[in-house]
Amino acid sequence: MDLFLQTLVNGILIGGILICLTIGFQLTFGVLHVIDFAVGGWTMLGGYTAYWLVTLAGIDPFISIFLVFALFLLIGRGLGPLIYHVRTSRYARPDLMALAFTFGIFLFMRGGALWLWSYNSRSVDSVLSGQFLSLGPVTIPLMRLSAFLLAMLFSLGLFILLYRSRFGMAVRALAQNHDHAGLMGVDVKRVSAWVYGIYTALTASAGVLIATIYSVNPSVGIRYTLFAFFVAVLAGLGSVGGVLVAGLALGLLEAYVATYIGARYSLLIVFGTLYLVLLVAPKGVLGRGI
């Protein structure tokens, strides 16, 4: 029973981070209709940025995460118009072109990281490393708890932005129809570019948390791209609310598989589950829409 409870807590804590990892990806799909293959790449780069900030400047990852957020917000905002251009090109199948384009970005990131920083895994140290909180039978690493809370803070921030601001209203209108939003006075290109920036910022921030809990090396990207795909598809592509349910589900599933079956089976069982869920509910758990 204790093990069961401990696993439940572990699963929820990781689930929160997976929500932060996927929520921006999902927003980008809902608004720009781009499936960004580079999602894991942004996660990896966020982790490396935190590593260098703590190694060179001594900034704790729980502080530097805000710097990473700001930095990647600007990077994504800068790259956004290019993504928008590829996605709205008049040539055949711009949806596939965008997928190929982001896959290219992903390979570039992975190759660049290998070249610059070699294959070694780097761990990101924090003052919270090795500290625990005991609640009855359950032991909670303070780092995971803080990471969970920060991930929730970022995700909540996104919801507030989406549902309580003028910008958020424009984003939600855009997710329904680009032309109609434009006719209402929404600068579609500009808002799309900011959406891409928000996505890269959220994803890189999730990368900081992931790198702090585990570690980071140039090939972690593909794993998190797969996880983001899993959560997004389970949630229903484009559904931001569904990510909350699907992220927790993946976190719990992974935790229980790791505890009771073995960590090496986790991807097999995770994607087997996705396959079965899609057979039953092809539109995802909450259906479409922001």
Add this chain to the structure above:
Amino acid sequence: MSNELRVDNLVTGYGKQEIVHDITVSAPPGQITCIFGPNGSGKSTVIKAIAGLLPAWSGRITLGGTEITGLPVHTMVSKGIVMMPQGGGVFPRFTVMENLRMGGYALNNKQLIEERIESLIADYPNLQRRRNTPAGSLSGGEQMMVAIARALVTDPAFVMLDEPSAGLSPALVHETMERVVGLKERGVGVIMVEQNIREALPVADSVYIFAGGKRKFAGTQEDIRDDNHLMSIYMGGT
């Protein structure tokens, strides 16, 4: 007239295909200008070009003498031109109120938007009752009413309607035309693209008929003598 919306010698189309060949239209302020024509005659294409949804290949579009050719779509609302796409273009996942607020997006003044919405919605008892219903679950006619009310939130000089009668029952077409006259009574200039000549002609102050991307007729409803005359214009005569 000084504040008219003018299109001079417009050439445009989709992709590489030219649809509109050298068309000139002028819409006086505060009046209803109707553009009729069969499918593919370029009538919707012209108002899409005015709205900035399509680029003008050549020609000039002016509002009150100021050139607005090639301006991006999102700047049109603040110039005083609102376009209602076919079907109304409401946001299905937004409630009626959210749709109306979206209509005031360009104003960027919460209080002003809410005041305008309250005074507009008073004219629409059906919408009044369904404020918090997602627009996607309203009937086609109700969506059209949301779209018309929404077009007025910024108090525009011109509203352009792309086939407002499409897909509506005859009774609703009639109501929609009454609302269009209501726009004119508020002092709003209207450009309406329509296929339903029978319902739309009686409300028109000036009439254009397009066929094959060319202007075949320009005048007032009195200039159209009878159905045979109309038919002959449609079929490519003069």
